[in-house]
Amino acid sequence: MEMGNVPVVVYFSHNGETLLDGKHQQVSFGNTEVVAKAIAQVVDGELVQLIPKQAYPVDYQATLARAKQEMKFEQSPEIGSIKHDFQNEDVIYLGYPIWWGALPMVIQTFLQQVDLRGKSVYPFCTHEGSGFGRSFQELQELLPESDVQKGLAVRGSRVTCAQCAVNNWLGKKGEKYVSKR
Template identity: 70%
Template structure:
């Protein structure tokens, strides 16, 4: 079995250099697109202390969490990952890597000997150093080729998503 786990920030985001309001975070748009195409379950990571709607406030908090290596608590996840062979892992790139919320999840769940398909949204940094960080966090996990999508282009990323999923098969 397979599952899609993602964290996404909704509210204000940076799109093409401008702050804009979004109903769904960019990563959530990609996660839902993949789930619809593959008919996989979705697991949304929700921090117990929500991030601010304001993008700059969120980035300030994210910078402090990264600097202090603090792991935000996440709401209880009601999914048994032991039955999954493949995990799709989606996150925004914050400060050049995956958010600490994602690290909280990775500390709680054993993904050893599973295939991990990372995908991220960004505004110009691609994966940043997140793939290297995933490799350090998950040395027993088989990290596959990932997909990085510019956040401002998530609504027209169907072709990129399709191509990535075809390479997985």
């Protein structure tokens, strides 16, 4: 990897109440954030968190209800400004929770705002049993001129042990999926 070209790990994560092993639990950081930080550590990457202008409710069920409404009415929530310039990136790690078997609409907002044509996109997600759901297909449809690569799905209830999965996915030093510049 060329000096000066730091990999970027873009993620959206919900904190507050989450479902772990079928039980509602309070967390101060979301499951996807845990995986994003593990990836950034391996590839020595820059973290870019996507933050909706209108925060999702702390209550897990209320968050899922809002997510369902956004999907039903194809509402892309506004996100805070992104201060990263993606123009010179060739590898993007993109993380999100799986809600209703799909990409959160926050990710669609990001993809509408940032040009990722010609880039390799490595998706990662957290879930409680659905794996990638249909999000991989959605990414391929939303990014027809990008190279959507094999991703990593981590069960939320196992997120505290995600470093091993990240290491297996990326290689111990990220050599599998870093920029070749």
